[in-house]
Amino acid sequence: MHRRGVGAGAIAKKKLAEAKYKERGSVLAEDQIAQMSKQLDTFKTHLEEFASKHKQEIRKSSQFRVQFQEMCATIGVDPLASGKGFWPEMLGVGDFYYELGVQIIEVCLALKHRNGGLITLDELHHRVLKGRGKFAQDVSQDDLVRAIKKLKAMGNGFGMIPVGGTYLVQSVPAELNMDHTVVLQLAEKKGYVTVSEIRESLKWEKERACHVLDHLLKEGLAWLDSQAAGEPQYWLPALFSELLSQDVTPEEANQMTP
Amino acid sequence: MSFEWPWQYNFPPFFTLQPNVDTRQKQLAAWCSLVLSYCRHRKLYTLDVLEAQESPVFNNKKIERKLSVEAIQVVFEELRKKGNLEWLDKNKSRCLIMWRRPEEWGKLIYQWVSKNGMVNSVFTLYELANGDDTEKEEFHGLEDWMLLRSLQALQTDGKAEIITMDDGKGVKFF
Numbered sequence: 001m002h003r004r005g006v007g008a009g010a011i012a013k014k015k016l017a018e019a020k021y022k023e024r025g026s027v028l029a030e031d032q033i034a035q036m037s038k039q040l041d042t043f044k045t046h047l048e049e050f051a052s053k054h055k056q057e058i059r060k061s062s063q064f065r066v067q068f069q070e071m072c073a074t075i076g077v078d079p080l081a082s083g084k085g086f087w088p089e090m091l092g093v094g095d096f097y098y099e100l101g102v103q104i105i106e107v108c109l110a111l112k113h114r115n116g117g118l119i120t121l122d123e124l125h126h127r128v129l130k131g132r133g134k135f136a137q138d139v140s141q142d143d144l145v146r147a148i149k150k151l152k153a154m155g156n157g158f159g160m161i162p163v164g165g166t167y168l169v170q171s172v173p174a175e176l177n178m179d180h181t182v183v184l185q186l187a188e189k190k191g192y193v194t195v196s197e198i199r200e201s202l203k204w205e206k207e208r209a210c211h212v213l214d215h216l217l218k219e220g221l222a223w224l225d226s227q228a229a230g231e232p233q234y235w236l237p238a239l240f241s242e243l244l245s246q247d248v249t250p251e252e253a254n255q256m257t258p
Numbered sequence: 259m260s261f262e263w264p265w266q267y268n269f270p271p272f273f274t275l276q277p278n279v280d281t282r283q284k285q286l287a288a289w290c291s292l293v294l295s296y297c298r299h300r301k302l303y304t305l306d307v308l309e310a311q312e313s314p315v316f317n318n319k320k321i322e323r324k325l326s327v328e329a330i331q332v333v334f335e336e337l338r339k340k341g342n343l344e345w346l347d348k349n350k351s352r353c354l355i356m357w358r359r360p361e362e363w364g365k366l367i368y369q370w371v372s373k374n375g376m377v378n379s380v381f382t383l384y385e386l387a388n389g390d391d392t393e394k395e396e397f398h399g400l401e402d403w404m405l406l407r408s409l410q411a412l413q414t415d416g417k418a419e420i421i422t423m424d425d426g427k428g429v430k431f432f
Contacts, residue, residue, distance in 0.1 A: 113284060114265075192270075217278045223271030223285075227323050235271045246265050251295060255287040 059096055062140035069146070100139065100147040103128055108171035110248060113256045116220035117172030118184075118238035121145075121160075124169055163188040168238065174219040183212050184236070192225070192235040261299045264292055273316075273323035275332060289325075289333045294342060298357040303401045306352050307334070354403070363408035367397055368417055371431045380421065382428045383409075 057064045107127045111119060125141050132139065148169060151158040157173035163185045170176065176184075186201055187193035198209040213234050216222035225233040237243060266272040266288045276282040296315045297305070310316055310330060317324040325333070334353060337343035344354040367386065371377060374391075385391070387405050392398045400408070409429050412418035421428045 217276075217281070220278065220281050223269070223281060224274055224277055225271040225323075226274045228270065233270070235269065237269070240265075240269060242268055243265050249264065251291045252264065252288075255284070255291055 060138060062138045062143055065096075066140070066142055097143070097147045097150055100128070100143060101151050103131060104144065104147055104151065104169075105171070107131065108169070112172065114243070114248070114252075115236070115238040116222075117170060117174060118221050118236065119169050119171070120163075120238060121167040121169055161185075172219075174221065176219075179208070179212050180215060183209075183216070187234070187236055188239055191239040191241060192233045194228075194231050194233050196231060261296060264288065267292065267318060268321060270321055270323050273318065273325050273329075275326075275329045286333060286336045290337050290340065290342070293333065293337065293355070294357040297355045301399065303355060303404060304346070304352060305355050307331070308351065356404070360404065360407035360411045363397055363400065363404060364411040364415075364417075366395070367408060368412055368431065370395055370397075377431050380428050380430045382423065382426060384426070386429070 054064070054068075058068065104124065107124060108117070108119060111127075121141055121144065125139070125144060128139055128144065145160070145167070148158055148160060152160075157171065159170040159176075161168040161170060161176065161181050161184060168184060168188075182202065183193060183198060186198060193213075195206060195209045195213065198204055198212070199206065202209075213222065216234065216236070217224060221238065222234045222236050225235055266285075272285065272288070276285050293315060297303070307327070307330060311324065311327060316330055331350070334343055334350075337355075338345070338353075341359060342356045344356070346352040346354060370392065371379075381389075383402065383405055387398065387400045387402070397405070397408075406420075406427070409418055409420055412431075413420055416432065418429050418431050421430060
């Protein structure tokens with residue numbers, strides 16, 4: 001009986017076996033690649049069909065867009081990542097959000113002289129819908145948030161501040177830190193805030209409160225009301241409920257400094 | 259037709275002179291616009307400062323806010339700088355409000371004259387401002403001092419000549 005695995009013959013045999021495995025391996029790999037390629041082609045065709053079938057839906061339905069985004073997130077695709085590319089071009093998703101971004105900028109610019117560059121998401125939504133007219137495509141607040149995130153990434157000075165369950169959209173590069181943000185949140189309820197209210201709610205020293213309020217005045221986000229009973233009130237046009245959905249009149253437009 | 263108040267009118271801080279320079283500029287521009295619109299709507303040509311304080315323009319009873327006398331003076335000074343206001347006395351207690359400047363009035367009057375083929379005719383000032391023919395025109399009811407200035411503006415332009423007649427002044431259009 002021969003003993004296995006020992007001797008020159010065994011080594012040579014092993015080497016031959018290894019070579020055959022390697023060959024087999026590369027053959028396998030080639031196979032797999034050919035198969036994957038075929039699958040990708042099929043996938044691509046399916047995708048093209050999907051795209052043409054649903055392009056309309058993407059433009060029309062905000063619910064569809066949400067589901068689509070969620071699906072993309074699951075498979076690790078960002079359909080909004082840089083304008084060019086398979087997805088944005090295929091489905092026109094990029095176009096939709098790009099156009100929306102432009103509209104958002106227009107609305108914010110038109111109202112900046114009024115509110116200093118701060119607007120509630122509600123008001124922004126209302127005006128965007130208004131601007132799109134009767135046959136408007138459905139635009140949801142989710143759409144707005146995504147478009148704004150895009151704008152933020154492109155460095156347009158945009159930001160979102162969470163207040164009272166919704167957001168304040170900031171469209172000017174005013175420097176707002178945590179202290180400012182928290183005071184804005186406090187002001188959201190009544191549209192104004194006082195030094196006492198800040199001290200009571202946030203337990204701050206008077207100086208800190210005054211510092212923040214002065215900054216808001218300086219940035220043109222707040223106006224001073226010194227005729228209020230008790231102590232001065234600091235009002236934010238962005239949060240002034242009576243101002244919501246009040247159009248810019250020709251008179252007002254004439255007052256805007258170039 | 260009732261007057262449409264701008265959004266600022268119901269915004270309490272609007273009645274406080276703003277400490278921030280940029281905001282104050284916006285505020286004053288809005289006040290000037292409001293005063294002129296209100297005077298135009300009520301066809302007011304003169305204002306008395308003390309009376310003005312109680313007028314609805316500067317005193318919003320609904321929100322319990324009013325512009326202080328100092329602030330009113332600031333607004334008026336702004337209007338004066340823009341050519342829409344002229345003080346009638348040294349004490350600055352009374353002023354002329356020109357929500358339309360003389361040149362603009364002159365233009366309107368001349369348009370009416372030429373549209374009706376009345377160039378080269380002579381009119382008395384009374385006829386122009388109070389005649390039946392001009393009843394539907396915006397310049398109907400225009401106060402004498404403003405009418406005269408408007409015609410003077412046209413005169414400077416060579417479009418009219420003010421004539422002195424027996425019982426007053428008249429004007430010939432070219």
